[in-house]
Amino acid sequence: xxxxxxxxxxxxxxxxxxxxxxxxxxxxxxxxxxxxxxxxxxxxxxxxxxxxxxxxxxxxxxxxxxxxxxxxxxxxxxxxxxxxxxxxxxxxxxxxxxxxxxxxxxxxxxxxxxxxxxxxxxxxxxxxxxxxxxxxxxxxxxxxxxxxxxxxxxxxxxxxxxxxxxxxxxxxxxxxxxxxxxxxxxxxxxxxxxxxxxxxxxxxxxxxxxxxxxxxxxxxxxxxxxxxxxxxxxxxxxxxxxxxxxxxxxxxxxxxxxxxxxxxxxxxxxxxxxxxxxxxxxxxxxxxxxxxxxxxxxxxxxxxxxxxxxxxxxx
Amino acid sequence: xxxxxxxxxxxxxxxxxxxxxxxxxxxxxxxxxxxxxxxxxxxxxxxxxxxxxxxxxxxxxxxxxxxxxxxxxxxxxxxxxxxxxxxxxxxxxxxxxxxxxxxxxxxxxxxxxxxxxxxxxxxxxxxxxxxxxxxxxxxxxxxxxxxxxxxxxxxxxxxxxxxxxxxxxxxxxxxxxxxxxxxxxxxxxxxxxxxxxxxxxxxxxxxxxxxxxxxxxxxxxxxxxxxxxxxxxxxxxxxxxxxxxxxxxxxxxxxxxxxxxxxxxxxxxxxxxxxxxxxxxxxxxxxxxxxxxxxxxxxxxxxxxxxxxxxxxxxxxxxxxxxxxxxxxxxxxxxxxxxxxxxxxxxxxxxxxxx
Numbered sequence: 001x002x003x004x005x006x007x008x009x010x011x012x013x014x015x016x017x018x019x020x021x022x023x024x025x026x027x028x029x030x031x032x033x034x035x036x037x038x039x040x041x042x043x044x045x046x047x048x049x050x051x052x053x054x055x056x057x058x059x060x061x062x063x064x065x066x067x068x069x070x071x072x073x074x075x076x077x078x079x080x081x082x083x084x085x086x087x088x089x090x091x092x093x094x095x096x097x098x099x100x101x102x103x104x105x106x107x108x109x110x111x112x113x114x115x116x117x118x119x120x121x122x123x124x125x126x127x128x129x130x131x132x133x134x135x136x137x138x139x140x141x142x143x144x145x146x147x148x149x150x151x152x153x154x155x156x157x158x159x160x161x162x163x164x165x166x167x168x169x170x171x172x173x174x175x176x177x178x179x180x181x182x183x184x185x186x187x188x189x190x191x192x193x194x195x196x197x198x199x200x201x202x203x204x205x206x207x208x209x210x211x212x213x214x215x216x217x218x219x220x221x222x223x224x225x226x227x228x229x230x231x232x233x234x235x236x237x238x239x240x241x242x243x244x245x246x247x248x249x250x251x252x253x254x255x256x257x258x259x260x261x262x263x264x265x266x267x268x269x270x271x272x273x274x275x276x277x278x279x280x281x282x283x284x285x286x287x288x289x290x291x292x293x294x295x296x297x298x299x300x301x302x303x304x305x306x307x308x309x310x311x312x313x314x315x
Numbered sequence: 316x317x318x319x320x321x322x323x324x325x326x327x328x329x330x331x332x333x334x335x336x337x338x339x340x341x342x343x344x345x346x347x348x349x350x351x352x353x354x355x356x357x358x359x360x361x362x363x364x365x366x367x368x369x370x371x372x373x374x375x376x377x378x379x380x381x382x383x384x385x386x387x388x389x390x391x392x393x394x395x396x397x398x399x400x401x402x403x404x405x406x407x408x409x410x411x412x413x414x415x416x417x418x419x420x421x422x423x424x425x426x427x428x429x430x431x432x433x434x435x436x437x438x439x440x441x442x443x444x445x446x447x448x449x450x451x452x453x454x455x456x457x458x459x460x461x462x463x464x465x466x467x468x469x470x471x472x473x474x475x476x477x478x479x480x481x482x483x484x485x486x487x488x489x490x491x492x493x494x495x496x497x498x499x500x501x502x503x504x505x506x507x508x509x510x511x512x513x514x515x516x517x518x519x520x521x522x523x524x525x526x527x528x529x530x531x532x533x534x535x536x537x538x539x540x541x542x543x544x545x546x547x548x549x550x551x552x553x554x555x556x557x558x559x560x561x562x563x564x565x566x567x568x569x570x571x572x573x574x575x576x577x578x579x580x581x582x583x584x585x586x587x588x589x590x591x592x593x594x595x596x597x598x599x600x601x602x603x604x605x606x607x608x609x610x611x612x613x614x615x616x617x618x619x620x621x622x623x624x625x626x627x628x629x630x631x632x633x634x635x636x637x638x639x640x641x642x643x644x645x646x647x648x649x650x651x652x653x654x655x656x657x658x659x660x661x662x663x664x665x666x667x668x669x670x
Contacts, residue, residue: 022545029551030452034460037445037526040516041463043488048478049470055477112370115363128655129371134573136377138580140596140643189373200569201528208535245468246524253471267473274477282477289474300469 052293055286069283076287086259086269087288091295094255094266098299101191102247104184109195109243110236113202127203133196194250198243205239206232234312241311245300252296266292378644384637385409389623392630408638411620416613417635418598420642427579427595428646430507434578437515439571442522446529447555451541461530468523472583483509483588509588520577520584525570532566533559572654576647599643606632 020028031038056076058069080087116127164185168178184191209232217227255266270292273285319327329338336353339345379399384392388405396402413420449461472479486501486509503509513519517526536559544554560567585594592598602609610626624631 025551026452027454030448030454030457033444033448033452033551033555034457036441036515037517038460040441040513040518040522041460041467044479044482044513044516044518045463045467045470045475048475048482051478051481052475112367115367118363120360120363124655126367126371128651129374131651131655132374132378134576135580135644135647136374138577140580140599140640188370189377192370192373197524197573242527245465249469249471253473267471267476270473271476285477289476293470293474296471296474297469 052286052289055283056290058283060282060286072283076283077291079284080287080291084284084288087291090257090259090266090269091292093257094252095295095299097255097257098248098251101194101251102244105191105195105198105247105251106240106243108188108191109198110202110240112192112195113199113206114232116199116203117206130199131196133193133199135196136193137196195247198247201239201243201246202236205236209235237311238313241304241307244307245304248300248303249296252292381637381641381644384634385412385641387634389631389634392634407620407623408634409642411610411613411624411635412638412642414613414616416616417602417609418595418639418642419593423593423595423598424646426591426593430510430594431575431579433507434510434514434519435571435574437511438517438519438522438525438574438578439567441515441517442525442570443529443560443567444555445517446526447533447559449526450530450533451538452551464523464526466523467518468521468527476587480504480587504588505590507589507591510584513584513588514578519574520581521573525574529563529566529570532563536562568654572651575650579647580643595643599639602639603636606636610635 017025055069057071057074059072059075060069112130116123116130165182168182169175171178213231213235214227217231222230253267256263257266257269258264259269270285270288273281273288275281336345340350383399383401385408386404386406387401387408388403389407391397391402394402412418445464449457449464483503486503503512510519514522540558540562541554544558549557580596582596582600585591585597586600590597592601607626610624610631614620614624614626626632
């Protein structure tokens with residue numbers, strides 16, 4: 001908005017659009033192109049964000065169709081962090097989920113993208129197949145019915161991999177390592193379904209690498225591993241950063257945490273506070289949201305700060 | 316004279332020219348290096364196909380299971396001897412899912428597709444305009460604003476549920492609407508207008524990701540073409556619509572498909588702001604909670620169904636919900652089949668690297 005005002009002030013000095021120089025015109029049109037987004041940013045993002053912060057500091061009540069808040073000295077934060085039995089635990093669980101999930105997701109996505117990229121028969125088909133995870137990740141095609149116990153179905157897994165697990169567990173490798181490995185392998189479906197977008201991003205990142213770089217590497221006698229480390233990895237590192245941000249944000253947004261004996265989506269728990277009872281719960285919900293938001297931003301900020309040191313930019 | 320297939324002709328020609336790998340190997344005309352290279356390539360190929368096929372299997376299985384469960388006859392459901400193909404095909408679950416008591420399919424589909432197309436159009440328009448501005452039309456402060464784009468990707472929707480709800484419950488722009496409406500804003504909840512406003516102002520579902528993606532695509536285009544257009548006297552709008560949009564059509568198609576997909580399956584905004592249960596994804600979500608009663612209700616309307624279907628049977632519940640899920644994702648799959656070829660190529664060509 002500030003920028004708009006500046007232009008509005010400047011305009012009278014120039015009087016006509018035609019007498020502006022190109023840089024000014026560019027800036028003006030830059031703002032015009034951004035106007036719809038700016039409108040959305042201010043009214044549907046920044047204002048709700050500030051409002052959420054304000055609600056979290058207030059005790060709320062609904063009077064005359066409007067929400068009115070009175071400052072209550074961080075009572076909501078005290079309640080959420082010290083009285084509510086579930087919140088701290090859920091937050092920690094969401095965080096741990098993310099730490100164990102995201103690196104493996106990125107690894108699998110990059111791996112699949114590298115396999116999909118390149119010249120081989122049937123690549124059109126395979127590339128089409130690996131868009132299905134995006135549909136699956138929306139949760140429309142997968143479901144679990146709470147009421148029914150389809151034990152018969154779940155025990156009859158499509159492939160019985162127990163022998164493989166036994167083999168790995170009894171191989172003498174430290175059990176901490178093997179248990180990590182087996183959880184990942186057992187969860188391969190979950191991982192593949194959540195990294196559909198990342199595969200797409202990596203694929204486009206890989207396609208943008210100039211083939212001449214690989215030719216040079218081949219001429220100079222690089223091994224495949226060297227080529228991967230010295231060309232592929234640095235060139236897709238900006239994409240890795242984007243995928244990391246996206247994966248972490250998604251992982252937080254869709255974190256499944258334990259609630260009683262079952263699991264619930266963390267955000268659903270926060271939303272459920274809105275309907276939990278009296279109007280003081282609006283404040284609690286807002287405080288929960290804000291703590292959650294700050295944690296997300298802090299974690300993503302720190303990780304990106306570290307990773308961006310290693311990112312290679314071509315230009 | 317028998318006609319040889321293309322492959323056979325190629326093979327024959329290769330043999331005659333003496334360039335076939337196997338011929339060379341047999342006649343000992345190959346260096347060790349070449350053999351090594353070919354063997355390595357073959358191993359790599361086997362490895363690639365093994366992994367891709369097994370992971371592809373993992374991905375396709377749930378979809379195939381839906382199809383299989385939805386098309387099995389009720390009497391054959393509990394028979395677990397057939398895992399991959401229905402023992403006895405029947406349309407009963409699909410018909411039931413389409414009936415007014417469960418999904419009221421055709422009218423819901425029309426409603427959902429209508430909303431989704433409008434949302435997708437506005438979302439793609441607003442995000443591509445913003446992306447072009449961030450990539451090319453820089454002004455002081457646009458770097459800071461781009462940081463806000465990253466912020467919109469990172470901040471989870473759930474953190475602002477209540478505030479966004481309140482913003483549309485009492486919609487007002489700097490008190491202007493309040494002046495004409497006795498100090499109250501407009502209540503935009505309960506119809507798609509709120510969703511459309513969000514999409515058009517670039518704050519819809521995952522808009523931040525699209526802006527980022529399209530910005531990278533614009534940066535991958537050669538700037539000289541746009542400069543030439545400016546020199547030849549084209550305005551900014553004209554440059555954008557006649558030069559930039561066509562040359563990044565692949566990326567725009569990718570974003571369109573993703574936007575369509577996510578708007579169509581969205582239950583967060585549609586339940587928060589719209590709440591119309593005709594929206595398919597929302598309807599499907601609600602059905603999951605009370606599938607048992609819906610089955611019984613739907614079965615009552617048809618003599619043939621009531622004898623075969625019992626809502627308390629978990630297998631029947633599973634098959635019915637599979638049929639519903641299949642019907643919900645079917646339009647997506649059909650649409651995807653049409654744009655598949657261009658979509659994947661476009662996604663692959665849109666340069667996201669080299670930030």
